[in-house]
Every structure is written in structure tokens, then in C-alpha cells.
Amino acid sequence: MNGQGGSFFSRLKAGLSKTRELLFMNVEAIARGIGPIDENVLSELEEALILADTGAELSHEYVEALRAKWRRGELSDVEALRSELRRMVAETLRPRMAPLDVRPPYPFVVLVVGVNGVGKTTTIGKIAHCFKGEGHPVLLAAGDTFRAAAIEQLKVWADRVGTDFVRHKEGSDSSAVAFDALRAATARGTHVVLIDTAGRLHTKSHLMEEMRKVVRVIGREIPGAPHEVLLVLDATNGRNAIAQAKTFQEFTGVTGLALTKLDGTAKGGVVLSVTREIDAPIRFIGVGESVDDLRPFDAGAFAEALF
Amino acid sequence: MFENLTEKFQGVLKTLRGQGRISEGNIEAALREVRLALLEADVNYNVVKEFTAAVKEKALGAEVLASLSPDQHFIKIVHGEMARMMGGEARELNLARRPPVPVMLVGLQGSGKTTSCGKLALFLQKKKRSPFLVPADVYRPAAIEQLKVLGGQIGIPVYDSDPGADPVDICREAVKFADLSGYDTVLLDTAGRLHIDEELMEELRRIKEAVDPGDILLVADAMTGQDAVNVARAFHQKLSLTGVVLTKMDGDARGGAALSIRAVTGAPLKFVGVGEKLDALEPFFPDRMASRILGMGDILTLVEKAQDTIDEKQARELERKLRKSQFTLEDFREQLLRLRKMGSMEDLLGMIPGMGGKLKEMKGAAPDEGELKRTLAIIDSMTREERRNVKILNGSRRKRIALGSGTSVQEVNRLLKNFQQAEGMIKRFSQAGTRKGARNLPFFR
Ligand SMILES: Nc1nc2c(ncn2[C@@H]2O[C@H](COP(=O)(O)OP(=O)(O)OP(=O)(O)O)[C@@H](O)[C@H]2O)c(=O)[nH]1
Ligand SMILES: Nc1nc2c(ncn2[C@@H]2O[C@H](COP(=O)(O)OP(=O)(O)OP(=O)(O)O)[C@@H](O)[C@H]2O)c(=O)[nH]1
Ligand SMILES: [Mg+2]
Ligand SMILES: [Mg+2]
Numbered sequence: 001m002n003g004q005g006g007s008f009f010s011r012l013k014a015g016l017s018k019t020r021e022l023l024f025m026n027v028e029a030i031a032r033g034i035g036p037i038d039e040n041v042l043s044e045l046e047e048a049l050i051l052a053d054t055g056a057e058l059s060h061e062y063v064e065a066l067r068a069k070w071r072r073g074e075l076s077d078v079e080a081l082r083s084e085l086r087r088m089v090a091e092t093l094r095p096r097m098a099p100l101d102v103r104p105p106y107p108f109v110v111l112v113v114g115v116n117g118v119g120k121t122t123t124i125g126k127i128a129h130c131f132k133g134e135g136h137p138v139l140l141a142a143g144d145t146f147r148a149a150a151i152e153q154l155k156v157w158a159d160r161v162g163t164d165f166v167r168h169k170e171g172s173d174s175s176a177v178a179f180d181a182l183r184a185a186t187a188r189g190t191h192v193v194l195i196d197t198a199g200r201l202h203t204k205s206h207l208m209e210e211m212r213k214v215v216r217v218i219g220r221e222i223p224g225a226p227h228e229v230l231l232v233l234d235a236t237n238g239r240n241a242i243a244q245a246k247t248f249q250e251f252t253g254v255t256g257l258a259l260t261k262l263d264g265t266a267k268g269g270v271v272l273s274v275t276r277e278i279d280a281p282i283r284f285i286g287v288g289e290s291v292d293d294l295r296p297f298d299a300g301a302f303a304e305a306l307f
Numbered sequence: 308m309f310e311n312l313t314e315k316f317q318g319v320l321k322t323l324r325g326q327g328r329i330s331e332g333n334i335e336a337a338l339r340e341v342r343l344a345l346l347e348a349d350v351n352y353n354v355v356k357e358f359t360a361a362v363k364e365k366a367l368g369a370e371v372l373a374s375l376s377p378d379q380h381f382i383k384i385v386h387g388e389m390a391r392m393m394g395g396e397a398r399e400l401n402l403a404r405r406p407p408v409p410v411m412l413v414g415l416q417g418s419g420k421t422t423s424c425g426k427l428a429l430f431l432q433k434k435k436r437s438p439f440l441v442p443a444d445v446y447r448p449a450a451i452e453q454l455k456v457l458g459g460q461i462g463i464p465v466y467d468s469d470p471g472a473d474p475v476d477i478c479r480e481a482v483k484f485a486d487l488s489g490y491d492t493v494l495l496d497t498a499g500r501l502h503i504d505e506e507l508m509e510e511l512r513r514i515k516e517a518v519d520p521g522d523i524l525l526v527a528d529a530m531t532g533q534d535a536v537n538v539a540r541a542f543h544q545k546l547s548l549t550g551v552v553l554t555k556m557d558g559d560a561r562g563g564a565a566l567s568i569r570a571v572t573g574a575p576l577k578f579v580g581v582g583e584k585l586d587a588l589e590p591f592f593p594d595r596m597a598s599r600i601l602g603m604g605d606i607l608t609l610v611e612k613a614q615d616t617i618d619e620k621q622a623r624e625l626e627r628k629l630r631k632s633q634f635t636l637e638d639f640r641e642q643l644l645r646l647r648k649m650g651s652m653e654d655l656l657g658m659i660p661g662m663g664g665k666l667k668e669m670k671g672a673a674p675d676e677g678e679l680k681r682t683l684a685i686i687d688s689m690t691r692e693e694r695r696n697v698k699i700l701n702g703s704r705r706k707r708i709a710l711g712s713g714t715s716v717q718e719v720n721r722l723l724k725n726f727q728q729a730e731g732m733i734k735r736f737s738q739a740g741t742r743k744g745a746r747n748l749p750f751f752r
Contacts, residue, residue, distance in 0.1 A: 050346060050352045053534075056346040115555075117416075117417030117555075125448075147583070148452075148453045148457050148460070153452075201557060203559045234417065234530075236532065236534050238560075239561075240560040243559060264534065264538075265501075266533075289446070
């Protein structure tokens with residue numbers, strides 16, 4: 001088998017060049033008076049980013065930037081490397097820290113969208129609780145007329161939080177629900193209307209068109225509304241969240257993001273890619289199933305938890 | 308998204324294309340592309356490492372198949388290895404025991420447990436079993452109601468769970484009730500929970516202990532990212548899963564979680580959910596899943612078809628002719644016959660990595676079956692000389708050919724135009740390929 005000799009030779013060559021590279025870098029590092037940093041540390045950081053769903057490409061970008069800084073002698077040791085990476089991630093996301101403020105003219109209309117099971121209905125319950133706590137009268141609209149017992153689920157939240165509630169029968173048109181909710185809110189002087197929608201995969205164009213229609217109907221009834229189109233993303237999702245964000249952006253004009261289920265072990269690193277694709281800030285994070293488990297997004301804390 | 312990944316695989320092919328065989332020296336670049344594609348498909352980082360190591364070993368040790376080029380061979384190994392990893396064992400439910408057989412559905416919040424319960428009930432009913440649905444989620448608002456509505460939609464009875472009761476008691480009582488009532492399969496819809504929630508994980512273990520289920524199925528979302536391994540491992544450690552249901556496969560997620568989950572649990576993937584409706588449940592096919600994760604469409608089919616239909620000597624000859632611009636209508640005819648053997652042109656082009664986007668621009672050149680027949684008739688009505696030199700086809704010759712083939716002059720003209728297009732297309736392809744040219748085009752291989 002003559003292939004064997006060749007492969008051994010090429011392995012040897014590869015091994016040698018790797019050693020050469022390491023030697024060179026260490027010499028360089030020592031010459032600059034900084035402690036040698038093992039290549040392994042950089043790969044470990046890259047691995048950690050990937051495991052946090054940051055994506056191979058983006059993770060590589062971050063680590064390359066880090067490597068460049070280290071080569072320039074800006075970083076002295078492993079700890080400095082780590083905290084610099086955290087700082088870089090936090091910097092990327094800091095501009096996306098913008099809480100959702102209820103402001104007149106009332107009603108302030110929030111449409112909540114996203115793929116199936118990400119936590120839309122639950123997040124609505126939590127947001128309602130939060131706004132109610134700030135003294136705003138709130139109305140929940142049961143715009144998910146499709147999923148089994150989705151209306152009842154939202155009703156439980158409305159009762160729990162103590163908000164108004166508008167519903168139609170299961171199977172009815174969700175824009176009609178939205179329309180009625182806006183009428184009711186205007187009549188009653190409600191400050192905030194939170195509209196639930198059925199989960200839908202972004203790939204289903206007829207369902208996305210339906211979503212577009214809901215937005216249109218809302219805007220026709222109250223100029224300038226919806227004041228917020230909140231896209232809910234599930235932190236346990238991987239790279240698919242990017243496609244979700246892009247498509248919902250296209251059909252509904254997303255103005256804010258909520259990242260749920262960060263109480264688990266998933267890190268939600270995909271938002272680093274998502275925020276490259278769409279402009280919306282991250283309004284909230286979800287950290288559990290109860291009414292209090294909602295937090296404003298904090299870039300520093302997020303970066304801290306990422307790896 | 309799809310195109311994007313197939314293009315990546317075209318990259319894989321390129322690095323191996325034109326090489327004599329897969330070797331230590333040339334495999335690294337290809338493996339790197341595979342690694343990236345798998346990470347982009349959400350396969351867990353560590354699983355990717357293991358997988359590519361296994362592929363490397365296989366690829367280096369493999370007999371070189373004379374009929375495949377190294378790039379095709381490599382892809383075949385990658386795909387085969389992945390399908391093998393996800394396949395194997397029986398993917399049926401374990402129902403062969405004294406009824407009623409409890410089946411537990413477990414998983415993270417929102418993964419699709421309740422919906423999958425409904426789907427499985429319908430599936431079992433179609434198989435002439437008598438399923439019984441049990442809502443054991445007393446936590447999430449209207450979770451019990453949700454299963455009741457689903458049961459109502461398909462006419463399957465649902466246990467009237469007491470929302471104030473302990474889920475363990477609910478399950479135990481419900482199974483007893485099913486036994487007395489003559490139901491043979493009991494689907495237990497448990498609440499969504501985090502794998503790190505010790506109390507709730509313990510609840511599942513107690514349910515398992517109380518009812519001794521035939522199956523414990525982890526319901527996982529196809530969109531799950533890197534975390535899939537942590538989740539699956541924890542559920543498996545606590546419960547010894549017997550299977551996995553992968554939901555929301557009707558979207559465009561590549562579903563790398565399937566490979567991750569399988570790698571850490573060894574539990575077989577039994578079903579996939581492909582929609583919100585209750586009939587949207589399908590058996591799991593390892594082959595299809597591997598293609599999906601790899602994002603390579605039907606490239607394997609292509610490789611196989613190419614293998615069957617084209618022999619190397621002919622391809623060489625053709626390549627030589629192309630080089631010398633000696634591509635004639637006779638060759639065109641031969642190619643058309645081959646294309647017909649391989650399936651339609653569009654299918655074929657769709658199978659070539661990176662060709663997705665070019666498909667549209669080629670639509671005009673793709674013959675359908677009827678057109679193909681007429682085209683062949685036209686060519687057959689020509690003299691040998693005419694076939695070899697289309698330039699001599701003047702008006703009267705064209706008229707004669709149209710008559711002879713039962714077509715019209717317009718059709719003859721169109722064929723000649725198509726031929727010229729094909730000639731141009733083939734030249735472009737062979738220039739776009741490596742120096743070895745058209746040989747690497749699957750249909751010339
Ligand atoms: N652990 C955890 N669970 C959450 C969080 N947010 C929501 N959930 C749970 O996730 C599951 C799905 O939440 P829903 O609010 O029903 O999700 P949805 O997007 O409305 O779902 P559909 O309407 O069916 O598309 C429920 O079990 C919630 O309790 C969170 O931040 N952390
Ligand atoms: N498109 C699609 N949606 C699905 C599929 N399976 C479930 N869903 C949807 O996903 C959402 C969540 O499904 P559920 O069955 O409520 O999930 P669950 O795991 O019971 O949720 P919890 O009980 O809250 O933990 C719902 O909107 C379902 O309609 C599927 O295969 N495809
Ligand atoms: Mg909902
Ligand atoms: Mg459920």
C-alpha cells in the first residue's frame with residue numbers, strides 16, 4: 001500500500017508545521033513580554049461559543065479578532081482573553097438593550113408573533129403582569145384561534161393577571177379578534193393591548209400572509225399601530241432562529257425580540273446572528289414559566305452567561 | 308438556506324475532485340466542510356467531532372470504487388455513515404405485551420408532546436388499536452383542556468384528570484381505568500419541564516415506576532440547537548428513553564438535533580412530526596434524515612444513478628469531443644437517451660450541488676418526456692451527414708425532416724436551437740469544472 005507512506009509523510013509535515021507555528025507564536029509572545037497563550041485556549045473559547053449556538057462562522061470571527069488582539073500584545077493572559085471575549089460580545093449586543101415602554105397615544109398595541117411553542121402566550125401573560133404593575137390597564141386578545149385550547153390558555157393568564165380579555169370562537173378569523181380588541185380598548189380607555197397569535201413556522205407562506213393581514217387590519221383601525229411587533233425566539237433553538245427572524249421581519253416588520261427559556265442550559269447565542277440580520281432590540285428574556293419570570297435584556301449579563 | 312448548504316457541499320466535492328483517491332492529504336479540507344455544514348445544521352459540536360473522525364477512518368480505509376470519483380465516493384461515505392448512526396434498530400412502538408400498554412411522552416416545554424399524543428392516538432387507532440389519552444400536565448394553563456380538545460377532534464377518549472391531583476396518581480389511576488375499560492394503549496401527556504429541574508424530573512421517574520410504560524418517548528423540536536445533547540442525556544439518564552419523536556420537521560430546520568440525540572442516548576428515532584394537524588406524523592427514515600442534515604438534496608440518488616447509467620469510456624470520449632468542439636447531434640441524441648434513463652433534466656439539475664439557483668435559467672433547455680420523444684424522432688429522420696454537421700440543414704432539408712418525423716419545421720428549428728444551447732451549456736460547464744473538465748459533471752462521469 002503506497003498510500004500509507006504518503007499519508008505518514010503528510011502527517012509528519014503537518015505536525016512539524018504546527019510545532020513551528022506554536023514555537024513562532026510563543027517566541028513572538030515572549031519577545032513582547034507577555035505570557036505565552038496556548039492555541040488550545042483559543043480553540044476552547046471557539047468551542048464554547050459554538051456550543052452556545054453562536055454558529056461556527058461567527059464564533060470563528062470572534063476568536064480571530066481575539067487572536068489579533070493577543071498578537072498585538074493587548075492581552076496578557078488567559079483570563080484577559082476570556083474577559084475580552086465577553087466584553088466584545090456584550091459590546092455587540094449593548095445597542096440592542098432597549099426596554100419596551102408603554103407610551104401614548106393609547107391604546108399601545110403589541111402584536112406577539114413567532115413559531116410554534118416558543119412561549120408567545122406565556123410571555124404575553126408575563127408582560128401583562130409587568131405593565132399592569134406599572135399601573136396600565138391591559139387587555140389580552142386571543143388571536144390564536146387555531147391551536148387547541150389556546151384561547152383558554154390565554155384566558156387563564158388574563159384571569160391570573162387581572163386584565164380584560166377579548167375572544168372569538170375557535171376557528172374564527174384572527175384579524176377580526178384583533179379588530180374587536182382594538183375597538184374594545186379604545187372604548188374602555190385601555191392603555192395596552194397584547195395580541196396573541198397562533199404559532200406558525202415561517203416557511204408556511206399562507207400563514208405568514210395571514211399574519212401580514214393582521215398587521216394591516218390593526219394599522220387600518222389605529223394609525224401607527226401595532227406599535228410593537230414582538231417576535232418571540234426560543235433560546236433552545238439553534239441556527240433556525242435566523243431564518244425565523246428574517247422571515248417574520250419581512251412579513252410583519254418585527255420591532256422587538258423576546259428570548260425565552262433562558263432558565264435552562266441553552267444559551268441563545270444565535271441572537272448574535274439574529275441581530276446581524278434584523279435591527280430589532282431585545283426587549284425581554286424569559287426565565288421560567290411563572291408570571292414573574294420576565295427580565296429586561298442585559299447585554300453584559302447575557303455575555304457573562306454565554307460561555 | 309438549502310442552496311447555501313448544497314453549495315458548501317459543492318465545495319467538498321471540489322477539494323476531492325480530480326484527485327486520484329481519498330488520502331490523508333486531501334481529505335482534511337473536505338472534512339472541514341462537512342464539519343461546518345453539520346454545525347450549521349445544529350449537530351452538537353462534540354458529536355460533529357466524533358462523526359467526522361469516524362468518517363475519516365472509513366474514507367481512508369475504504370476500497371476505492373472504480374465507478375465513483377473520490378468526491379462522489381466521499382459523499383457516499385459521509386451519508387452512509389450518518390444514516391447508519393441514526394438507523395439500525397426497530398422503530399416500532401413496543402406494544403407487544405399485555406395491554407394496556409402505557410406510553411409516556413416527555414420533553415422540554417413547547418416541544419410538541421401534547422400534539423404528538425394526539426397524533427400517536429390517531430396513528431394507533433388506524434392500526435386497529437384502542438388508544439386512551441391521559442393529560443398529566445397539571446401545571447400549564449389549559450394543558451388538560453388542550454388534550455381534551457384534540458381527543459374530541461379524532462374521537463378518542465380522554466381521561467378526566469383532576470387538575471388538583473398529583474400527576475403520578477393521575478397516571479396510575481388512568482392506566483387502571485384503561486384496563487377496566489378495555490383500552491389497549493395509554494398515552495400519557497406529561498408537562499413540559501427543564502432537564503435540570505430535579506423535582507419535576509423525579510416526578511417523571513415516579514410515573515415511570517408507577518405505570519411501567521412500554522415506551523418512554525422524548526419529544527424534541529427539530530429546531531433545537533447545541534443544547535439537544537444536554538437535554539437528551541439528562542432525560543435518558545433519568546428514564547432510559549426507548550425512543551424519540553422529532554417534531555416541527557415541516558419547517559426548514561436541518562434537524563441536526565436528531566443526530567445529536569441519537570449519539571448521546573442511543574435511543575431510536577421513531578417518528579417525525581410534520582405539521583400541526585393530527586395526521587401529520589410520519590415514520591422516521593434515517594436515509595432521508597441524513598440527506599436533510601447534510602443539506603445535499605438527492606445527491607446520493609444522483610451518484611447512484613450516474614453510476615448505473617454512464618460508463619466511463621463513453622464519458623471520456625465525450626469529453627474529448629467537447630474539447631475539440633466535435634459535439635454533434637449524434638452525441639446530443641445519446642445524451643438525451645441517457646438523460647431519459649436518469650430521470651428528467653430538472654430533477655437531474657436539482658441534484659447537482661449548487662445548481663439549485665441555475666435551475667431557472669435552464670428551464671427552457673429541459674425537455675419533457677413528450678418533447679424528448681419528438682426530439683429523438685427528428686434526429687432519427689436526419690441523414691448521418693446532417694447529424695454530424697447541422698450547418699448544412701437548409702430550409703428544404705428541414706421541411707423533409709419535419710415530414711419524416713411527424714413534426715413541424717418550427718419544432719425542427721427549436722431543436723436546433725436547443726442543441727446549440729446545450730452545446731454552449733456543456734462548454735460552459737466543462738470550463739467551470741476543474742482542468743479535468745466535463746468528466747466531473749455527474750452526467751458525464
Ligand atoms: N422554562 C421556561 N418555559 C417557558 C418559558 N416561556 C414559556 N415557557 C413554556 O413553554 C411552553 C410553551 O409556551 P406557550 O406560551 O404556550 O408558547 P406559544 O408560543 O404560545 O405556543 P403556541 O401558541 O402553541 O405556538 C409552555 O409550557 C410554557 O410554560 C420560559 O421562559 N422558560
Ligand atoms: N408545525 C408544527 N407544529 C407542531 C408540531 N408538533 C407540535 N406543533 C405545535 O407546537 C406547539 C406546541 O405543541 P404542544 O403539543 O402544545 O407542545 P407541548 O410539548 O405539549 O408543550 P407544553 O405542554 O407546554 O410543554 C403547538 O403550536 C403545536 O401545534 C409539528 O410537527 N409541526
Ligand atoms: Mg400560544
Ligand atoms: Mg403539553
